[in-house]
Structures are given as C-alpha cells and as structure tokens.
Amino acid sequence: MTVASEWSSPVLAVLLMAAFGMTLTSWIRHVHPALGARLLLLTSALSAAAMLAMLAMLALPLAGQSDILADYGHWSEAVFARGSLSAHAVAVAAALAVAVLIVRAVGELRAQRRAGRVAEELRASLGADVGQVVVAASDEPEAMALASGVIVVTAGLIRALDPEQRRAVLTHERAHVTYRHHRYLQAGGWLVALNPLLFRVPDAFAYLTERWADEEAARATSRTTTAAALEAVALISADNLRRAPGVLGAAAVAVDLRIRALRAQPPSMAWTRLLFPFLLVLSLVGLAIAVGERTLDLVQLARI
Numbered sequence: 001m002t003v004a005s006e007w008s009s010p011v012l013a014v015l016l017m018a019a020f021g022m023t024l025t026s027w028i029r030h031v032h033p034a035l036g037a038r039l040l041l042l043t044s045a046l047s048a049a050a051m052l053a054m055l056a057m058l059a060l061p062l063a064g065q066s067d068i069l070a071d072y073g074h075w076s077e078a079v080f081a082r083g084s085l086s087a088h089a090v091a092v093a094a095a096l097a098v099a100v101l102i103v104r105a106v107g108e109l110r111a112q113r114r115a116g117r118v119a120e121e122l123r124a125s126l127g128a129d130v131g132q133v134v135v136a137a138s139d140e141p142e143a144m145a146l147a148s149g150v151i152v153v154t155a156g157l158i159r160a161l162d163p164e165q166r167r168a169v170l171t172h173e174r175a176h177v178t179y180r181h182h183r184y185l186q187a188g189g190w191l192v193a194l195n196p197l198l199f200r201v202p203d204a205f206a207y208l209t210e211r212w213a214d215e216e217a218a219r220a221t222s223r224t225t226t227a228a229a230l231e232a233v234a235l236i237s238a239d240n241l242r243r244a245p246g247v248l249g250a251a252a253v254a255v256d257l258r259i260r261a262l263r264a265q266p267p268s269m270a271w272t273r274l275l276f277p278f279l280l281v282l283s284l285v286g287l288a289i290a291v292g293e294r295t296l297d298l299v300q301l302a303r304i
Helices: 003-022 033-063 067-073 085-126 155-160 163-178 181-194 201-220 223-236 255-263 271-303
Strands: 133-136 143-146 151-154 247-249
Touching: 003 033, 003 085, 003 271, 033 085, 033 181, 033 201, 033 271, 085 143, 085 181, 133 155, 143 163, 151 155, 151 163, 155 163, 155 223, 163 181, 163 201, 163 223, 181 201, 201 223, 201 255, 223 255
Parallel strands: 133 151
Antiparallel strands: 143 151, 143 247
16 A cells, blocks of 8 residues: 555545635624534534544554454454554554544643633622622623623623613623523634644634624614624723633624624525535545544454
8 A cells, every 4th residue: 555545534634624624714604603603513523523533543553553452352463563654654643643632632621620610619709699690890891701600790881881782782691691602612622622623613613602692682682782882892991802711701702793794684594605614524524434444444354
C-alpha cells in the first residue's frame, strides 16, 4: 500500500472538517436561530464523533501490537505489525491525537463544572427566598442570565431604558434560562476541545443563542423595541466584554449584526442553505464508516 493511500483518509477528513467550519457563517445567519442552534449542535456533534472514531480506528493497528490486548481480543499481534512504515506513522499520529483530544475534553469538562459550582454558590448566597430576577445596585448598565437560572439586572440598566425596552431585555434573559442556552455554549466548548477544527462552533453558538433570545424578546414586544433596547444597552456599556462560561448577556455578542437582523424581516426556514453543510457532515461520517470497515477486516484477519 502506498504512502498516499495510507494518508488519504485523515487528509480527506481534515479537509471535510475544515470546509464544514468555513461554511458555518454562510448558513447560520439565514435560518431561524432556534433551528440553527439545534442543527449546529447535531452536525458538529456528528462531525466530532466521526473524526474521533476515525482517529481511534486509525490508531488501532498500533494498539493491536500489544500482547495484553492481543490476549484479550484473541488475535495475532503479528498481523497488526505487518503494515507498511507509512501505516505505522499514521497509527502513531492518530494515537497521539486521540490522547491529546481526550486530555483537552477532560480539562474543558472540569472547567465547566467549576463554573457551574460558582453559579450555584452565587445563587445560594442570595438566599432561598430570592426570585428569578435580582436587581444589583450598580450604575453600570448590565443584564445577564447565569447558568443557575438567576437573571441579574443592574439599577443602571433599569434607569437607562423605558418600560417596553426593559420588558424586551428581561424577556431576552428569560429566554436564555428557559431554553438552557448555556448548554449550547458548554457543548460548543466541549466539541472544540474534542476537535480543534471546529474552532468556529463556540462563536456560532454564542451568536445563535443571542439571536434566539432576541427573537423571543421581539415576540413579546416588537422587533423595533427589541432592536432599540439592544442598541441602547450597547451604546451606554463601556465595553462588550467576553462573558465567563455559563453567563449570557443581552449586549455581549455581535450587536450590530443582531440589530440589523431585528430591523429586517423575521428569519425564514432556508432549507436550501443547509444542504451543503449536511453533505459535508454525511461525507465525513461515510469516511469514518469506510475506515471502520477496513479496520474491522484487519481485526477479523488477525483473529483468523
């Protein structure tokens, strides 16, 4: 087997994954954000799982040379050691990649758990009688939803907005809590830890969840009122800083794009724009299945 054929599967997988990441912005802004967030979760999870499974299968010949695993699996380790030099290099690279990705995923999971504990401790410190909305005595105009379900609104924000605008902001934050948008952000962080080629997915989830909450606020008030409230908060805020994990704010992500979207027509179900990313994901899954079948043939040969 040639070197080109040995490296063709991982190279093609990287190209497919890169194409998927590069085309995210071409469709997520043209579908309803609730639909877009759910489809992005499905497609990115499938992509990450297919890539990780393929790396594990490419690394199997290296693991198959272990005497312990050979005794457990009842196969001949000599079959796995019989491959070409390029096949051995692919197996070593795949094994190292799997190990690094697992370490990254565990680290991300631990960081998310720490952030969750901080949010729960904050809620506990407020007392058992605290409601969903807490008004903080701060002049800085802020509104944010915590992963624990608490909505924090500052006195500065209340003074800066009129009643309808305040209603829009509160509805926006309640949408974050109701639809558990922090779960999408956590999933984005975990997926990019499992596969760095999905580096655009976390920002895409941040944009989609904010747009999702904007649309819920527009339903409760109006698109004009929600756009005006978002613009007012953005103008009087000093900086739109990146939020900590599990914290979602009304004016923290892509404010200009969201205001333009609110002033335009409501997003439609543009199914045609979803065809290309789905074809990329299906191609990646098909490639993983093909590598899996080839690996299964190798295992069966080793058992014979």
